[in-house]
Amino acid sequence: MPSKNTIRIYLAGGYYHIYNRGVEKREIFLDETDYEIFLYYLKSYLLSPDSPEHKRLPFSLHYEYSSCDLYKRINLLAYCLMPNHFHLMVKQLDEKAIIEFMKRLSNAYTEYFNKKYDRVGPLFQGRYKAVLIDCEEYFLHLSRYIHRNPLEIVDKIDDLINYSYSSYPDYCGKKQTKWLYSKEILQYLQNSKKDDAGGFFSYKEFVENYTDKDKEFLNNLTLE
Numbered sequence: 152m153p154s155k156n157t158i159r160i161y162l163a164g165g166y167y168h169i170y171n172r173g174v175e176k177r178e179i180f181l182d183e184t185d186y187e188i189f190l191y192y193l194k195s196y197l198l199s200p201d202s203p204e205h206k207r208l209p210f211s212l213h214y215e216y217s218s219c220d221l222y223k224r225i226n227l228l229a230y231c232l233m234p235n236h237f238h239l240m241v242k243q244l245d246e247k248a249i250i251e252f253m254k255r256l257s258n259a260y261t262e263y264f265n266k267k268y269d270r271v272g273p274l275f276q277g278r279y280k281a282v283l284i285d286c287e288e289y290f291l292h293l294s295r296y297i298h299r300n301p302l303e304i305v306d307k308i309d310d311l312i313n314y315s316y317s318s319y320p321d322y323c324g325k326k327q328t329k330w331l332y333s334k335e336i337l338q339y340l341q342n343s344k345k346d347d348a349g350g351f352f353s354y355k356e357f358v359e360n361y362t363d364k365d366k367e368f369l370n371n372l373t374l375e
Contacts, residue, residue, distance in 0.1 A: 161246045166228070166284040168293055169253065171275045172236030179264065179274060180234055186316045189232060192259050196221045196252060197330035204329050219255070224248035226332040229293075231300045232316035238297045240284075242332070253279050291343065294336050295358045298322065308359050322354050 173179040180186050191208060198204050199222050225248040229240040243249045261274040284290060298319040301311055312323050320326040321333050340354055 160283050161243070161249060161281075162283065163243065163245050166240070166242050166290065167249060168282040168284060168297075169239040169241060169249065169279055170236060171257070171277075171279040174273050174276045176235055176276070178234045179236070179260075180232060180316075181268070185264065185267075186232055188263055189237070189260055190316070192256055193227065193230070194330050195219070196255060197225070197227055198222055202329065221248065221252050221255070222330075225252050226335075227318075227330060228332050228336055229297050229318045229322075230331075231297045231314075231318070233300055233303070238300060240294060240297060242335075249281060253281075290339055291336065291357070294322075295361065298358050299361060311359070312355070319358065322358075 180189070194204065195208055196219055200219075224244050226242040226244070227239060228242060229238075231238045241249065241252075243252075257275060257279065264274050265271060284293060298311065298317060301314040301317060302308065305311060305314060311317075311319055312325060313320070318328065318331055318333065321328050321331055322337065337354055340357060
Protein backbone atom coordinates (compact mmCIF):
# COMPACT_ATOMS: atom_id res chain seq x y z
CA MET A 152 0.00 0.00 0.00
CA PRO A 153 1.40 3.46 -0.87
CA SER A 154 2.56 5.51 2.10
CA LYS A 155 0.65 8.55 3.23
CA ASN A 156 0.47 11.44 0.75
CA THR A 157 2.46 9.71 -2.03
CA ILE A 158 -0.51 9.45 -4.41
CA ARG A 159 -0.52 12.79 -6.23
CA ILE A 160 -3.34 14.53 -8.04
CA TYR A 161 -1.98 17.43 -10.05
CA LEU A 162 -4.54 20.06 -11.02
CA ALA A 163 -4.09 23.35 -12.82
CA GLY A 164 -4.97 26.05 -10.31
CA GLY A 165 -4.61 23.61 -7.40
CA TYR A 166 -3.21 24.50 -3.98
CA TYR A 167 -0.72 22.06 -2.42
CA HIS A 168 1.21 21.36 0.75
CA ILE A 169 4.64 20.06 -0.30
CA TYR A 170 7.12 18.70 2.20
CA ASN A 171 10.09 16.40 2.60
CA ARG A 172 12.82 15.64 5.12
CA GLY A 173 16.32 14.27 5.18
CA VAL A 174 16.95 10.59 4.54
CA GLU A 175 16.96 8.73 7.87
CA LYS A 176 15.64 12.02 9.32
CA ARG A 177 19.12 13.52 9.02
CA GLU A 178 19.63 17.27 9.04
CA ILE A 179 19.59 18.87 5.58
CA PHE A 180 20.58 22.36 6.76
CA LEU A 181 23.78 22.33 8.81
CA ASP A 182 24.64 26.01 8.83
CA GLU A 183 23.27 29.41 7.81
CA THR A 184 24.73 29.15 4.30
CA ASP A 185 22.76 25.96 3.63
CA TYR A 186 19.49 27.71 4.42
CA GLU A 187 20.48 30.67 2.26
CA ILE A 188 21.40 28.48 -0.71
CA PHE A 189 18.01 26.71 -0.57
CA LEU A 190 16.31 30.13 -0.51
CA TYR A 191 18.51 31.27 -3.40
CA TYR A 192 17.21 28.36 -5.45
CA LEU A 193 13.63 29.26 -4.58
CA LYS A 194 14.28 32.85 -5.57
CA SER A 195 15.92 31.87 -8.84
CA TYR A 196 12.92 29.79 -9.93
CA LEU A 197 10.18 32.10 -8.68
CA LEU A 198 11.43 35.48 -9.89
CA SER A 199 11.22 36.75 -13.44
CA PRO A 200 14.68 36.93 -15.08
CA ASP A 201 13.99 40.63 -15.64
CA SER A 202 13.48 41.32 -11.94
CA PRO A 203 16.19 43.44 -10.25
CA GLU A 204 16.14 40.89 -7.40
CA HIS A 205 16.95 38.12 -9.85
CA LYS A 206 19.95 40.05 -11.10
CA ARG A 207 21.35 40.04 -7.56
CA LEU A 208 21.49 36.25 -7.45
CA PRO A 209 24.93 34.62 -7.35
CA PHE A 210 26.24 34.53 -10.91
CA SER A 211 26.21 30.73 -11.14
CA LEU A 212 22.51 30.56 -10.21
CA HIS A 213 21.53 33.45 -12.45
CA TYR A 214 23.34 31.93 -15.39
CA GLU A 215 21.92 28.45 -14.97
CA TYR A 216 18.30 29.33 -14.26
CA SER A 217 17.66 32.59 -16.11
CA SER A 218 15.74 30.70 -18.82
CA CYS A 219 13.43 28.94 -16.34
CA ASP A 220 9.76 29.91 -16.77
CA LEU A 221 8.49 28.51 -13.46
CA TYR A 222 7.83 32.05 -12.22
CA LYS A 223 4.89 32.07 -14.65
CA ARG A 224 3.60 28.67 -13.57
CA ILE A 225 3.79 28.42 -9.79
CA ASN A 226 3.14 30.74 -6.83
CA LEU A 227 4.69 30.20 -3.42
CA LEU A 228 2.24 31.18 -0.68
CA ALA A 229 4.12 30.10 2.46
CA TYR A 230 7.26 28.22 3.47
CA CYS A 231 9.34 27.12 6.42
CA LEU A 232 12.78 25.52 6.49
CA MET A 233 13.69 23.41 9.51
CA PRO A 234 16.98 21.62 10.29
CA ASN A 235 15.83 18.26 8.88
CA HIS A 236 12.78 19.12 6.75
CA PHE A 237 10.94 21.80 4.81
CA HIS A 238 7.35 22.84 4.10
CA LEU A 239 6.04 24.72 1.06
CA MET A 240 2.51 25.86 0.31
CA VAL A 241 2.07 26.53 -3.39
CA LYS A 242 -0.48 27.20 -6.10
CA GLN A 243 0.37 25.69 -9.47
CA LEU A 244 -1.03 27.30 -12.59
CA ASP A 245 -0.56 24.28 -14.85
CA GLU A 246 -0.61 20.55 -14.19
CA LYS A 247 3.16 19.98 -14.51
CA ALA A 248 4.54 22.98 -12.63
CA ILE A 249 5.10 21.22 -9.29
CA ILE A 250 6.78 18.24 -10.94
CA GLU A 251 9.36 20.43 -12.67
CA PHE A 252 9.74 22.79 -9.73
CA MET A 253 10.45 20.05 -7.20
CA LYS A 254 12.74 18.12 -9.54
CA ARG A 255 14.88 21.21 -10.10
CA LEU A 256 14.85 22.24 -6.44
CA SER A 257 15.62 18.78 -5.00
CA ASN A 258 18.33 17.95 -7.52
CA ALA A 259 20.02 21.34 -7.27
CA TYR A 260 20.12 21.40 -3.49
CA THR A 261 21.25 17.76 -3.22
CA GLU A 262 24.09 18.43 -5.65
CA TYR A 263 25.15 21.50 -3.65
CA PHE A 264 24.92 19.68 -0.30
CA ASN A 265 26.76 16.55 -1.43
CA LYS A 266 29.58 18.58 -2.95
CA LYS A 267 29.96 20.79 0.12
CA TYR A 268 29.94 17.91 2.62
CA ASP A 269 31.77 15.36 0.46
CA ARG A 270 28.96 12.84 0.42
CA VAL A 271 27.10 10.79 -2.24
CA GLY A 272 23.60 9.44 -2.63
CA PRO A 273 20.10 10.74 -1.91
CA LEU A 274 19.70 13.56 0.58
CA PHE A 275 15.92 13.42 0.97
CA GLN A 276 13.68 10.67 2.32
CA GLY A 277 12.28 9.49 -1.00
CA ARG A 278 10.22 11.64 -3.29
CA TYR A 279 8.58 14.77 -1.90
CA LYS A 280 5.03 14.58 -0.55
CA ALA A 281 2.36 16.72 -2.24
CA VAL A 282 -1.09 17.07 -0.69
CA LEU A 283 -3.91 18.73 -2.61
CA ILE A 284 -5.73 21.28 -0.45
CA ASP A 285 -9.31 20.63 -1.51
CA CYS A 286 -11.08 22.14 1.48
CA GLU A 287 -11.27 25.85 2.23
CA GLU A 288 -10.94 25.22 5.96
CA TYR A 289 -7.41 23.88 5.42
CA PHE A 290 -6.30 26.99 3.56
CA LEU A 291 -5.72 29.13 6.65
CA HIS A 292 -4.96 26.35 9.10
CA LEU A 293 -2.20 24.85 6.95
CA SER A 294 -0.42 28.20 6.68
CA ARG A 295 -0.60 28.47 10.47
CA TYR A 296 0.80 24.96 10.89
CA ILE A 297 3.71 25.77 8.57
CA HIS A 298 4.51 29.02 10.34
CA ARG A 299 4.39 27.43 13.80
CA ASN A 300 7.00 24.78 12.94
CA PRO A 301 9.95 26.74 14.42
CA LEU A 302 8.39 26.43 17.88
CA GLU A 303 10.38 23.19 18.02
CA ILE A 304 13.61 25.20 18.19
CA VAL A 305 12.84 28.79 19.29
CA ASP A 306 12.53 29.74 22.94
CA LYS A 307 9.08 31.32 22.90
CA ILE A 308 6.23 32.08 20.55
CA ASP A 309 7.24 35.75 20.25
CA ASP A 310 10.42 34.56 18.51
CA LEU A 311 8.51 33.16 15.52
CA ILE A 312 8.51 36.55 13.85
CA ASN A 313 12.32 36.63 13.98
CA TYR A 314 12.83 33.20 12.42
CA SER A 315 14.73 33.96 9.22
CA TYR A 316 13.87 30.82 7.26
CA SER A 317 10.10 31.18 7.20
CA SER A 318 7.58 33.35 5.38
CA TYR A 319 5.99 34.33 8.69
CA PRO A 320 7.88 37.66 8.94
CA ASP A 321 6.34 38.59 5.58
CA TYR A 322 2.86 37.85 6.89
CA CYS A 323 3.51 40.12 9.86
CA GLY A 324 4.82 42.99 7.72
CA LYS A 325 8.46 42.64 8.80
CA LYS A 326 9.69 41.58 5.34
CA GLN A 327 8.56 42.02 1.73
CA THR A 328 9.78 39.05 -0.28
CA LYS A 329 9.18 39.66 -3.98
CA TRP A 330 8.74 35.99 -4.85
CA LEU A 331 6.16 35.23 -2.15
CA TYR A 332 2.38 35.53 -2.62
CA SER A 333 1.23 36.24 0.92
CA LYS A 334 -1.67 38.51 -0.05
CA GLU A 335 -3.91 35.62 -1.06
CA ILE A 336 -3.97 34.07 2.42
CA LEU A 337 -4.12 37.43 4.19
CA GLN A 338 -7.06 38.47 2.02
CA TYR A 339 -8.76 35.16 2.70
CA LEU A 340 -8.41 35.75 6.44
CA GLN A 341 -9.81 39.24 6.11
CA ASN A 342 -12.82 38.06 4.10
CA SER A 343 -13.54 34.89 6.08
CA LYS A 344 -16.25 34.60 8.67
CA LYS A 345 -15.14 35.06 12.24
CA ASP A 346 -15.72 31.40 13.11
CA ASP A 347 -13.66 30.18 10.11
CA ALA A 348 -10.59 31.93 11.49
CA GLY A 349 -11.18 31.01 15.11
CA GLY A 350 -12.32 34.53 15.98
CA PHE A 351 -9.02 36.21 15.01
CA PHE A 352 -8.71 38.92 12.39
CA SER A 353 -4.98 39.59 12.80
CA TYR A 354 -2.84 36.92 11.10
CA LYS A 355 -0.26 37.16 13.88
CA GLU A 356 -2.97 36.59 16.46
CA PHE A 357 -4.38 33.72 14.39
CA VAL A 358 -0.99 31.96 14.24
CA GLU A 359 0.08 32.50 17.80
CA ASN A 360 -3.23 31.41 19.36
CA TYR A 361 -3.59 27.70 18.71
CA THR A 362 -5.52 24.97 20.49
CA ASP A 363 -5.64 21.20 20.28
CA LYS A 364 -8.97 21.53 18.50
CA ASP A 365 -7.21 23.15 15.53
CA LYS A 366 -5.19 19.97 14.97
CA GLU A 367 -8.32 18.31 13.63
CA PHE A 368 -7.99 20.32 10.45
CA LEU A 369 -4.52 18.99 9.72
CA ASN A 370 -4.64 15.23 10.30
CA ASN A 371 -3.94 14.41 6.66
CA LEU A 372 -1.68 17.32 5.81
CA THR A 373 1.13 17.26 8.37
CA LEU A 374 4.57 15.69 8.19
CA GLU A 375 4.60 11.96 8.79
